[in-house]
Amino acid sequence: xSTQATVTWSAVTGGSPGEEVTxxxxxxxxxxxxxxxxxxxxxxSYTFENLNxxxxxxxxxxxxxxxxxxPYSGVDFTTAALPSLSGVRVSSSSTSYEISWNEYVVxxxxxxxxIVCFRRDQSSTECDKTVILPPxxxxxxxxxxxxxxxxxxxxxPQTTEYGIATPTDSFTVLCPIxxxxxxxxxxxxxxxxxxxxxxxxxxxxxxxxCLKVDPTTSSCAVLQGISPPTTNYTFTGLDSxxxxxxxxxxxxxxxxxxxxVPINVTTFGDVPTTPPANINGEVxSTQATVTWSAVTGGSPGEEVTxxxxxxxxxxxxxxxxx
Numbered sequence: 001x002s003t004q005a006t007v008t009w010s011a012v013t014g015g016s017p018g019e020e021v022t023x024x025x026x027x028x029x030x031x032x033x034x035x036x037x038x039x040x041x042x043x044x045s046y047t048f049e050n051l052n053x054x055x056x057x058x059x060x061x062x063x064x065x066x067x068x069x070x071p072y073s074g075v076d077f078t079t080a081a082l083p084s085l086s087g088v089r090v091s092s093s094s095t096s097y098e099i100s101w102n103e104y105v106v107x108x109x110x111x112x113x114x115i116v117c118f119r120r121d122q123s124s125t126e127c128d129k130t131v132i133l134p135p136x137x138x139x140x141x142x143x144x145x146x147x148x149x150x151x152x153x154x155x156x157p158q159t160t161e162y163g164i165a166t167p168t169d170s171f172t173v174l175c176p177i178x179x180x181x182x183x184x185x186x187x188x189x190x191x192x193x194x195x196x197x198x199x200x201x202x203x204x205x206x207x208x209x210c211l212k213v214d215p216t217t218s219s220c221a222v223l224q225g226i227s228p229p230t231t232n233y234t235f236t237g238l239d240s241x242x243x244x245x246x247x248x249x250x251x252x253x254x255x256x257x258x259x260x261v262p263i264n265v266t267t268f269g270d271v272p273t274t275p276p277a278n279i280n281g282e283v284x285s286t287q288a289t290v291t292w293s294a295v296t297g298g299s300p301g302e303e304v305t306x307x308x309x310x311x312x313x314x315x316x317x318x319x320x321x322x
Contacts, residue, residue, distance in 0.1 A: 002053040002080045003108045003162070008045040009073070012063040021063045027072075029058040038064075050108045053082045053162055082106060082165035085155055090171050094218065094259050097173055100139035104157040104165070111135040112158045118151040122170055122201065144258040148178035150200055172202075174257040177248050187240035187268040193232040197250035197257065204228050205251045211235055212245040215262040220247075241269035241301045269302045276307065 012021050020041070027036040028048050039046055051057065055078065062072040087102035104111050114137065118129035129147065133140060142153070154167035179195030190211070197204055206227055210220035221244070222235055238244065243266045250257045276292040283289075295304050310319040 001107070002082045003051050003106060004047055004049050005051060005057065005059075005077055005079065006045060006047040007059050007061070007075065009061055011041075011044060012070070015065070019065050019067065021065050023064045025062045025064055025069060025072075027060045029060065030055060050161075051079050053079050055079050082109070082157075082159065082162055084166040084168045085157065088155065088168050092255075092258075094256075095144045096258065097142040098139065099142070099153070099155065101155060101168075103138060106159070106165075109157075109159040109161055109165075112160050115156045115158055115164065116140055117154050117156065117167065118147075118173070119154075119170070120149070120151065120200070122152040142173055142175075144176050145261050147175050149175055149198065150252075150254075151175060152200075172254045174250070174252060174254055176258050176260040177207075177250055180246070180248055180260050180263065182246045182263060182265045184265055184267045185234065187270045188238045189234055189236050190238060190244060190246065190265050190267060191232070191234040192246050192248065194248050196229065196231055197252070199250075199252045199254070202253035205253070207231075208249045208251060208256070209233055209235075210247040210249070211238075212247060213242070215245040215264075238267050240267055242267050272302075272304060 007026070009024075015021075022041050023038050024041065024043065025036055025038055026046055027034055030052075037046070048057075048059075056076065057079070058074055058076050060072040060074045063070045083106065085101040085104055087100075089100045091098045099116070104114075113135060114133040115127075116131040116133065117127040118131075119126070120128050128151070131140065140155075151173045152170040153173050154170050156167040157165045159165060177194050177197050180192065181194070182190055182192040185191050192209065194207075197207075206225055207230075209222075209224040209226060211222040212219070213221050222238070224233060224235070226233055235244075243264050245262050245264050247259050249259065272295050274295060274297075276295055278293040279290060280292075281288055281290045290309070292307075306321050308319055308321055310317055
């Protein structure tokens with residue numbers, strides 16, 4: 001394995017009475033270092049522990065009897081790399097990914113921490129983002145506020161004795177679309193734009209635009225599909241003075257991106273659609289008193305807040321807010 005090696009051999013037999021093998025001498029050699037161990041004659045296997053991963057070793061075995069040590073036989077081997085984590089599981093929702101794994105157990109190895117590595121380039125050896133987790137934590141949640149765009153993610157244990165173990169196979173994480181900007185254009189329109197979603201080692205199929213009135217649900221008041229390379233759209237026919245929560249997703253060959261962090265846009269309220277009615281005036285030589293009926297109706301928030309009265313005489317006009 002990466003930190004252990006078990007050697008077996010056949011018993012050395014024969015010889016005259018009194019020349020029987022009493023023990024074996026096992027020598028483990030690595031470079032200029034040599035460590036020898038004596039084992040009883042009835043032992044025909046031995047496990048070397050606390051070896052270094054990915055290291056070449058030589059084992060020499062000789063038989064010993066009452067008259068001394070005989071010739072040795074040898075075997076060369078190379079220890080394996082530290083194994084990667086086992087039991088890695090990835091699940092996702094509309095707003096997050098959940099990664100979990102089994103506790104890392106390798107003889108002689110102590111986990112200092114786990115490394116979650118985010119790479120834009122799957123072939124790169126450098127992490128664009130790194131998250132360090134304590135050895136007791138065997139899961140990690142990637143939420144939609146981590147960043148934007150596509151990442152290739154691996155998890156590796158950092159051991160005290162041997163350094164970083166082999167990373168897990170990478171899996172794709174589709175963080176939200178970047179550059180989303182939405183604004184109200186009128187009482188019935190909201191315009192949105194966003195950055196192109198770049199997919200590595202895959203394809204971008206379409207964009208899905210959803211307008212929610214409740215950010216805690218998955219239901220859309222308006223649902224619209226857009227084909228690349230278009231990166232803008234205007235929603236029409238909306239209710240006035242209403243809060244909407246735009247969600248823009250990219251559909252790729254790996255699946256949908258995570259939803260963007262909630263943003264909200266409020267459509268403009270409608271101006272009064274009818275003029276004041278029942279206008280009456282009482283006029284004297286120097287004064288005029290005007291009365292009118294209140295303008296009512298409209299959605300909540302669209303109530304009349306004031307009236308604009310304009311007095312016109314010839315080309316002169318003077319207006320007053322009341």
